[in-house]
Amino acid sequence: xxxxxxxxxxxxxxxxLTTVLTASGMALVVFVFASVLMLAEGLRKTLVETGAYDNVxxxxxxxxxxxxxxxxxxxxxxxxxQPEISIGENGKRLLAKEIVVLVNLSxxxxxxxxxxxxxxxxxxxxxxxxxxxxTAGRLPRPASFEIIAGANIAKRYKGGGLGETLRFALxxxxxxxxxxxxxxxxxxxxxxxxxxxxxxxxRPVYSSVLFKLRSSSDFQGFKELVxxxxxxxxxxxxxxxxxxxxxxxxxxxxxxxxxxxxxIFSLGAVVGAMITMYAAVANRTGEIGTLRALGFRRxxxxxxxLIESLLLGLTGGLVGLFFASFxxxxxxxxxxxxxxxxxxxxxxxxxxxxxxxxxxSLAMGFIGGVLPAFRxxxxxxxxxxxxx
Amino acid sequence: xxQRKFIVEINHLYKSYRRGSQILPxxxxxxxxxxxxxxxxxxxxxxxxxxxxxxxxAGIDKADSGSVRVGGLDITALSETxxxxxxxxxxxxxFQFYNLIPVLTAFENVELPLLLSGLSRxxxxxxxxxxxxxxxxxDRMEHYxxxxxxxxxxxxxxxxxxxxxxxxxxxxxxxxDLDRVSAKETLDLxxxxxxxxxxxxxxxxxDPRAAEKAHIVRELDKGVLNADIQAGH
Ligand SMILES: Nc1ncnc2c1ncn2[C@@H]1O[C@H](COP(=O)(O)OP(=O)(O)O)[C@@H](O)[C@H]1O
Ligand SMILES: [Mg+2]
Numbered sequence: 001x002x003x004x005x006x007x008x009x010x011x012x013x014x015x016x017l018t019t020v021l022t023a024s025g026m027a028l029v030v031f032v033f034a035s036v037l038m039l040a041e042g043l044r045k046t047l048v049e050t051g052a053y054d055n056v057x058x059x060x061x062x063x064x065x066x067x068x069x070x071x072x073x074x075x076x077x078x079x080x081x082q083p084e085i086s087i088g089e090n091g092k093r094l095l096a097k098e099i100v101v102l103v104n105l106s107x108x109x110x111x112x113x114x115x116x117x118x119x120x121x122x123x124x125x126x127x128x129x130x131x132x133x134x135t136a137g138r139l140p141r142p143a144s145f146e147i148i149a150g151a152n153i154a155k156r157y158k159g160g161g162l163g164e165t166l167r168f169a170l171x172x173x174x175x176x177x178x179x180x181x182x183x184x185x186x187x188x189x190x191x192x193x194x195x196x197x198x199x200x201x202x203r204p205v206y207s208s209v210l211f212k213l214r215s216s217s218d219f220q221g222f223k224e225l226v227x228x229x230x231x232x233x234x235x236x237x238x239x240x241x242x243x244x245x246x247x248x249x250x251x252x253x254x255x256x257x258x259x260x261x262x263x264i265f266s267l268g269a270v271v272g273a274m275i276t277m278y279a280a281v282a283n284r285t286g287e288i289g290t291l292r293a294l295g296f297r298r299x300x301x302x303x304x305x306l307i308e309s310l311l312l313g314l315t316g317g318l319v320g321l322f323f324a325s326f327x328x329x330x331x332x333x334x335x336x337x338x339x340x341x342x343x344x345x346x347x348x349x350x351x352x353x354x355x356x357x358x359x360x361s362l363a364m365g366f367i368g369g370v371l372p373a374f375r376x377x378x379x380x381x382x383x384x385x386x387x388x
Numbered sequence: 389x390x391q392r393k394f395i396v397e398i399n400h401l402y403k404s405y406r407r408g409s410q411i412l413p414x415x416x417x418x419x420x421x422x423x424x425x426x427x428x429x430x431x432x433x434x435x436x437x438x439x440x441x442x443x444x445x446a447g448i449d450k451a452d453s454g455s456v457r458v459g460g461l462d463i464t465a466l467s468e469t470x471x472x473x474x475x476x477x478x479x480x481x482x483f484q485f486y487n488l489i490p491v492l493t494a495f496e497n498v499e500l501p502l503l504l505s506g507l508s509r510x511x512x513x514x515x516x517x518x519x520x521x522x523x524x525x526x527d528r529m530e531h532y533x534x535x536x537x538x539x540x541x542x543x544x545x546x547x548x549x550x551x552x553x554x555x556x557x558x559x560x561x562x563x564x565d566l567d568r569v570s571a572k573e574t575l576d577l578x579x580x581x582x583x584x585x586x587x588x589x590x591x592x593x594x595d596p597r598a599a600e601k602a603h604i605v606r607e608l609d610k611g612v613l614n615a616d617i618q619a620g621h
Contacts, residue, residue: 004503010491290487293448294501294548295476297469381448388485 003291003300008308011280012315019312022276026269026316026364027323029262034324034357036258038347040251046345047247050184051239054086054216055128058209058226061235065246066100067117070205075232082225084218085211088127095211096122099194101201103168106158116153118168119186120194128210132186136162137177140192145200147192148177166190169200185243210239266364269316273368277309281376286388289381298377305373306366313365317358324357325349395555395588396422396445401454403440414440416611418454422590424555427582429602430592436608438592439560445590446479446558447471459555476504480549480587482559482578486541488533494544495520495529501552519547523577539570546577550585557581559591563598575601 012019051057058079059069071079076097088094099120104113119125126132126139140146153160154175165172173192181187198204213219223236237245281288288301327347403415414437422428430438443449444456447463455462458478466474481487488497499516507515520526523543533541542562549557559578563571579601581587591602599605607614 002503004492004496004500006496007489007491014491286485286487287489290481290483290489292472293446293475293481295472295504297472382443385448385483385487388487 003296003304005307008304008311011284011308012311015280018276018279019315022272023312023316023319025272026313026361027320029265029269029364030317030320030357030361031324032265033258033262033360034321034349034353035327035347036254036262037353037356038324038327038349039258040254041350041353042345042348043254044244044247044251045348047185047243048240049131049182049243050186051241051243052129052212053238053240054213055239056211056213056219056222056236057239057242058211058234058236059207059242061227061233066098066207067102069100069207071097071207071209071234072205075234076206076209078231079209079211079226079234082222084214084222086214088124092123093211094124094128095209096125096128097194097206097209098122098125099198099201099203099205100207101197101203103190105153105160105166105168108156108158108160114157116157116188116190118147118190118192118197120197121191122194125191125210128212129181129186131184132179132181135178135180137175140176140196142193143196144193145171145173145196146176147173147190148179149175150187150189150191151178151180152187153190154178160190169197171200262360266360270364270368273309273312273365274372276312277305277369277372278375280308281305281372284376285379285384288376288379289384289386289388292379292381293385301379302373302377305376306369309369309373310362310365313361313363313368314358316364317361320361321354321357393424394421395424395426395459396420396590397455397457398445399455399457401441401444401456402452403437403444403449404452414611415444415451418611418613420606420613422588424588425582425586427579427589427601427603428591429599429605430590430608431594431599431605432608437611438608441608442558442560442590442592445556446481447475476501477552478555480546480552480554480557482542482545482549482557482562484561484564486533486538486545486565488541488544488548490533492532493529494525494531494533494536494547497533497544498547498551501548505552515551516547519551520544522550523547537570538566539573542566542570542574543577546574546581550581550587554587556588556590559589559593561592561594563593563595571595571597 058071059066060071063069080093080095086094101118102115103118105116106113134148135151137148140148147166149160154162159166160175162175162178165174167173179191219238226232226234226236291301328349331346398418398420401415401418404411404413406412418441430441432438440449444451445458447466451464455464457463463471463474489500492500495516498519499512502512502515517526520529523546525540525543525547528536528540533544536544562578563574566574575598578589578591582589591598593599
């Protein structure tokens with residue numbers, strides 16, 4: 001049997017000032033570590049929640065995003081007649097041919113411009129996105145200079161509020177409605193009539209075709225048809241996949257940046273833990289000799305000190321995680337580097353991130369504690385007792 | 389002539405320490421038999437090798453040559469792991485500075501060696517409680533060492549030493565850090581362990597009053613054991 005767990009725990013408690021200081025250093029690193037993961041996850045979630053599983057996005061092959069895509073009218077109408085498309089309550093197909101362009105808008109309270117995505121929508125665009133709700137005003141009339149603004153735009157951009165006007169494409173556009181799309185990318189978009197926007201921006205092609213599948217299992221067949229037929233230069237993705245792909249580059253970049261940063265920071269925390277643990281071993285040399293004399297083995301000593309330092313790491317981990325969890329209350333606005341448009345999202349804490357963070361903090365405790373623990377375990381009994 | 393059987397038999401034991409390139413002989417050709425139920429005091433000037441001899445008997449140090457048999461088993465031939473197990477079940481340690489674990493209560497300190505035995509939790513509690521009763525500290529079980537006097541701490545240490553029911557007890561200057569009253573209590577207690585529980589005690593001491601309690605006093609001088617001096621019994 002091992003040296004009791006409470007031995008390690010109480011030793012940490014006995015030197016609580018050192019414990020608190022060391023654990024704080026670790027907590028700081030853990031905080032950064034968890035925050036970065038939460039940021040990447042929040043971004044991913046925002047983008048993925050933007051899509052629905054049974055919706056299909058059709059874009060030009062190899063264009064990655066709607067902004068870079070272009071689908072001519074002929075191809076769009078062929079897609080429109082496919083049998084896989086669901087029919088809505090009004091007897092019309094649940095399909096929208098949309099156009100996406102980028103415009104520069106200024107934030108409220110500053111002149112700093114930011115790129116905003118403007119989406120030209122069709123009749124089916126709203127029914128296809130049940131998470132988008134008109135919260136004020138009305139929908140834009142076709143062939144008018146009317147638009148509706150996402151809640152985020154209304155709140156944060158000059159001229160984005162209800163009844164205000166925005167200027168782009170050499171025209172003034174009146175905001176006649178505000179829509180809320182929850183925590184999705186649409187909340188940071190401006191929507192207007194597709195044909196009107198195509199005229200205003202002098203763009204002859206659509207950006208994407210979005211439709212709902214009649215049956216979820218039809219997807220594979222449709223995808224094969226679209227992607228194998230040489231008449232088409234298109235690719236089809238489930239909407240969820242489309243947005244997951246959109247988020248991948250940025251969330252990978254964030255994770256990588258964050259993890260390399262925290263790796264460097266964690267060196268400091270690990271050295272801190274190591275110093276603390278070496279001091280603990282030196283202070284308890286006599287105790288180590290006594291335990292060995294009583295019959296405890298080297299590996300029991302090793303375990304006791306390792307557990308102590310793992311507990312130290314865990315303490316740092318829990319404290320860091322506790323503070324990081326408050327980051328969920330924060331909303332971050334940033335560039336979506338894939339489309340170069342503004343995107344608002346929150347830090348998101350998942351059980352997976354909790355697991356990774358605790359593992360990371362335990363790893364710091366382990367790395368900091370392993371050498372001191374080996375020193376403790378290697379001691380000669382008589383020398384240790386004489387040192388007391 | 390000697391009817392009692394010897395529990396400890398030491399034969400031609402040599403031990404030296406290396407200090408840099410120098411070899412420092414500490415024990416030279418020690419031969420000593422200790423009978424079961426004996427209370428033996430080892431005396432001698434500082435640095436004469438008393439602690440070293442005690443450590444060799446207790447199996448926490450390695451001899452250069454010669455043998456130490458305890459209960460017929462030559463412990464100099466045991467591996468480190470075997471020695472640890474052997475110490476746990478055969479030796480009780482009493483130290484000058486008690487060497488209690490400061491973060492454990494008196495009760496937990498006494499229970500500690502039992503964690504290495506196959507006893508159930510319930511049995512461990514019973515044994516630990518009984519050992520604390522023997523040293524008359526049943527009412528101090530939940531105290532931490534820092535909340536106990538030196539004499540009380542030494543009694544907890546003695547309870548820890550006897551809780552596994554070992555054959556021999558080794559004590560290195562057990563009264564060296566105690567006032568006169570506590571020292572007497574400690575010695576009386578050790579005497580009771582010999583008389584009532586039949587323990588064999590090997591005690592290193594400078595204290596003449598401690599030596600008086602012993603049945604036999606042996607003197608080490610510069611690593612050599614002098615001839616017997618029988619105590620006044
Ligand atoms: N681990 C060691 N390394 C070097 N020398 C030691 C060691 N242990 C003991 N000695 C030396 O051996 C001699 C005897 O020590 P010790 O047995 O502790 O004497 P005593 O207990 O009689 O005072 C001393 O000179 C001491 O300095
Ligand atoms: Mg000594």
